[in-house]
Amino acid sequence: MTATDSAPDTASDAGRERFDAIIAADERIEPRDHMPDDYRKTLVRQIAQHAHSEIIGMQPEGNWITRAPSLKRKAVLIAKVQDEAGHGLYLYSAAESLGVDRTDLLDLLHQGRQRYSSIFNYPTLTWADVGAIGWLVDGAAITNQVPLCRCSYGPYARAMVRICKEESFHQRQGFESLYVLARGTDAQRAMAQDAVNRWYWPSLMMFGPPDAESPHSAQSMAWKIKRFSNDELRQKFVDIIAPQADALGLTLPDPDLRWNPERGHYDYGPIDWEEFTQVLKGNGPCNRQRLAHRRAAHDSGAWVREAARAHAAKRAARAQREAA
Numbered sequence: 001m002t003a004t005d006s007a008p009d010t011a012s013d014a015g016r017e018r019f020d021a022i023i024a025a026d027e028r029i030e031p032r033d034h035m036p037d038d039y040r041k042t043l044v045r046q047i048a049q050h051a052h053s054e055i056i057g058m059q060p061e062g063n064w065i066t067r068a069p070s071l072k073r074k075a076v077l078i079a080k081v082q083d084e085a086g087h088g089l090y091l092y093s094a095a096e097s098l099g100v101d102r103t104d105l106l107d108l109l110h111q112g113r114q115r116y117s118s119i120f121n122y123p124t125l126t127w128a129d130v131g132a133i134g135w136l137v138d139g140a141a142i143t144n145q146v147p148l149c150r151c152s153y154g155p156y157a158r159a160m161v162r163i164c165k166e167e168s169f170h171q172r173q174g175f176e177s178l179y180v181l182a183r184g185t186d187a188q189r190a191m192a193q194d195a196v197n198r199w200y201w202p203s204l205m206m207f208g209p210p211d212a213e214s215p216h217s218a219q220s221m222a223w224k225i226k227r228f229s230n231d232e233l234r235q236k237f238v239d240i241i242a243p244q245a246d247a248l249g250l251t252l253p254d255p256d257l258r259w260n261p262e263r264g265h266y267d268y269g270p271i272d273w274e275e276f277t278q279v280l281k282g283n284g285p286c287n288r289q290r291l292a293h294r295r296a297a298h299d300s301g302a303w304v305r306e307a308a309r310a311h312a313a314k315r316a317a318r319a320q321r322e323a324a
């Protein structure tokens with residue numbers, strides 16, 4: 001671990017100066033560099049929460065793999081859900097570069113002591129939800145994550161570059177799936193509209209609480225972990241999806257949504273933050289189900305981890321014998 005800020009000595013003073021200089025020059029902090037303890041802790045919390053969101057996020061859509069309406073849709077959905085598992089792996093690796101162990105992070109998730117994105121606590125009721133998630137949830141994720149490609153911590157920033165490319169495919173497949181439904185039968189069109197009605201507001205909540213109630217944001221901006229505030233990102237997202245909804249021929253469920261020529265942005269109605277708080281507290285429709293499923297998946301994978309450990313020990317012993 002690094003020397004703490006509260007114990008100044010020549011080495012840590014020099015380390016701190018170097019850290020400040022790297023941040024000021026908009027360069028990257030690497031695992032070997034000195035970093036303040038709070039910077040490290042903030043990153044561990046953020047990257048772990050992000051990694052957890054990726055693997056929990058496999059569940060709502062995984063629910064539809066066996067019921068996808070065609071072979072093409074099934075193949076696309078399997079690829080997408082696999083991508084999310086991969087995103088989790090990149091991110092747990094990035095977190096490990098900060099000196100934590102992924103086993104401990106998974107324990108914290110399973111004990112409910114570390115969070116994942118609240119959006120995954122909503123159910124996927126119909127096939128159209130898969131399209132709405134791709135378009136709105138992956139779309140919101142991209143808006144949030146593109147600026148993270150320029151995050152000051154190197155391993156996180158680099159992981160985000162690949163993740164964003166894959167998220168872009170996720171968003172497009174969602175849009176295309178909704179586009180087809182919106183031009184299908186009346187029932188398909190109604191199903192697409194209903195899914196958008198249910199996912200729209202939760203997707204706006206993905207950007208987190210309003211700036212005035214987001215206490216960690218200022219520090220994260222100063223450290224260049226975060227580049228835009230929650231409200232700035234939310235506005236960016238609304239500006240992107242409002243015209244896309246028109247192209248889909250679907251409506252967004254907000255009577256206050258309209259273009260404001262003076263601001264050069266879409267205005268949108270008030271968000272129900274009470275609902276957000278309830279879901280965050282664990283009272284969303286699927287909180288318990290998601291965690292129970294995750295724990296069960298982890299337990300049933302115990303033999304794989306055990307076999308991998310035995311295999312690694314065997315290889316290490318062989319390498320040692322050959323070196324002797």
Ligand SMILES: [Fe+2]
Nearest residue numbers: 054083084087
């Ligand atoms: Fe992802």
Ligand SMILES: [Fe+2]
Nearest residue numbers: 084138167170
């Ligand atoms: Fe995704």
